[in-house]
Amino acid sequence: MWRNRNIWIILVGEMVAGLGLWMGIIGNLEFMQEKVPSDFVKALIMSVGLLAGLVAGPLAGKVIDQSRKKTVLLISGFGRMVSVVFMLIALETGSIWWMVAFMISIQLAATFYFPALQATIPLVVNEDDLLTMNGLHMNVATISRIIGTALAGVMLVYWSLVTLYWASIIAYGALLLFTMMLQINEGDSIKDREAKVKRPAKSGGFMEVFPVLKLYPAVTMTLVMTLIPLLFIGSFNLIVINISEIQDSTAMKGLIYTFEGVAFMVGAFAVKYIAKKWKTTTILFVFAMFVAVAEFMLFFVESQVITLASFTVLGFALGCFFPTAMVIFQKQMPKAYHGRFFSFRNMLERVMFQVVLLTAGAFLDIIGLQLMVVIFGVISLGLTALFFIQMKRRNIILEQPTAESI
Template identity: 50%
Template sequence: MWRNRNVWIVLIGEFVVGLGLWAGIIGNLAFMTEFVASDFHKSVILAIGMLAGVIVAPLAGKIIDASSKKKVLIGSSIARVITVFVMFAAIAFDSVLLMIVFLILLQIAATFFMPAIQSIIPKIVDKKDLLSLNGWHMNARTLSRIVGAASAGLFVAYVDLIWLYVVSLIMYAVVLVTLFFLHIDESIVESKTQKKESSSFKEVLPVLKQYPVVLVTLVLIVVPILFLGSFNLMIMKIAQMHDSTSISGLLYTVEGVGFMLGAIAVKYLGIRMKTGTMMFSLALLIGVLQSLLFFSTIEIMNVVIFAVFGFAVGCFFPTTMTIFQKQMPAEYHGRFFAFRNMIDQTLFQLVLLSTGALLDWFGLPITGLAFGLFSLMLTIFFMLYLKSKKYSLAFE
């Protein structure tokens, strides 16, 4: 796998585009701090960008399935480069409106880019290497988040804001150039049948019913999202409970390190365990970890929970991605991954809002216990569901 040039292009591209993305995110926060006083207004502005991605996702999936995925990647990368100039204008004119346009356009570009990358991965490696490559792909994204956020945070303290977007522009341009060296087999049979199959985003839903394993896996993603969607709120609550700001940095660190170790270890776990067994085991483990937040008043318990959670999620997402890539027919990959990303973004928003309310009403221990019990019941229900359909839980 490591001798495959396409693998390096995908991994380096993911890391570099992440650096550009996080430089832009830190820049956006700094810009809003200066021109937007209300925290609620800031959250609305950020939500508008995500909403644009949800709206465009059906079109993105349809185009990805009907077109060359390499061309979609190049097109969305060109759009990213052009979009940065909108932010240059926003800074020049101190315009929040132009910044909103920038966020919308950037999210739309990402809505095309991410499903196309996820559709390409099964085309560049053998099936036996899918789990490993998905793990390293997650690691590249996590490493870019750590390096990008830390570097941009330091950078913005010493230079003008516009230079963060110059860095973003350079990173996006580098990714654009590397994509031209991507070589994949995208031979498309121009039959009427295939054209019909690629015609509608809505056709993904009936297909899901034919593949119960894919449907179950898609629903079980709710389990880690309950934790991830409320991640920042929970860490702020823990810091408040223990009257310590240093614990926040510690929890972010142990979770990030755990995630990277999990994404590496998933390859070796995959040798010893069937993919289905691993997914259900990890979902149960995450449910237990959420329940253990009932003991969040114990400081060391939080460190252990977040470290193990990072490891579990680092294993979980490459595992589920491998299931999707293997079980879902290739001709539906673009629309399916666009649909999956749309669901993820919607769930993140719902979890964020509901967690805020639950933390205000009941506090972290009860909220964590409620999330944990829900996750455990959901996982056990779908284990029983697959068994009732005569499916083995130890599927590949």
């Protein structure tokens, strides 16, 4: 595995791009804190970009499956570079509307980039190494988040916000160079591979994914299960801002990202060994419950120790949950449908992000953080129990034999 140059290119590229991404995110939060007093309005601004990605999702899936993955990665990567220009204009003019343009453009680029990357990984990694690769990829993304947020904090002390976005442009440029070095063997043409899978004659885009999902109930159940952590993840940045205000500590932002990120890396590393002793079903449902536990712990948000413990629990749970779920998607979903499936998954997540963002923004303004996390915890726990019951009733087995690409 370690002799595969594509793996190193993907991991190094993810590290560099992640640094740029998180510097930009910290810059966005700082800009909104200065310009936007209401949590709900902050949520509205963040949701605009997600909505744009939601609209483009069906087209992205079709394009990814009908095009070379490397081409899609290069074009969308270049789009991320261009989008940062809008944020530079926003800083120069002090206009929120230019920030909205930035949010829309960078989400559009991400709508094509991330599903294409997820569809590329199974093409460059052996199936037996997918769990390890997913864990490594998520760990690298987490390391870049920790370093990126720390660097952003230091840069804001000594330099202006503009510096963060210039650093983002440089990072995205470096990502383009790494992407150019990728060597992806996509095998048979898309049409040849699709012809091997039975599908409705008069369908297109996502409509072709739904009949295939019916043939793979484990994929469908896992897809639904991934919605549980999104209650916490979707409101993550708003919660971090709120905690720093409650505790009157700007340092807590960096500490929260660090504790959650380190715990995520530990979880993504540990899950490879946990999977040898626990069934896939056990891993998904146990760590889904851990997410609910982390939400309940934030009721004691005045305590810095409990707050950091909460994000540690969350990070470890997500580090075990997502690599496991991703392996199910990559192994059991036919490769001919990976582009549309991962685009559909991203679109589904964007719908949830929209709902969670707006709901969290309203809750934070109306009832406050403590009651909100209790409500989220009850919902997460309830959904976990509901999905477990449904899985047993329908006799869905997540450990079913790996589905070959048909």
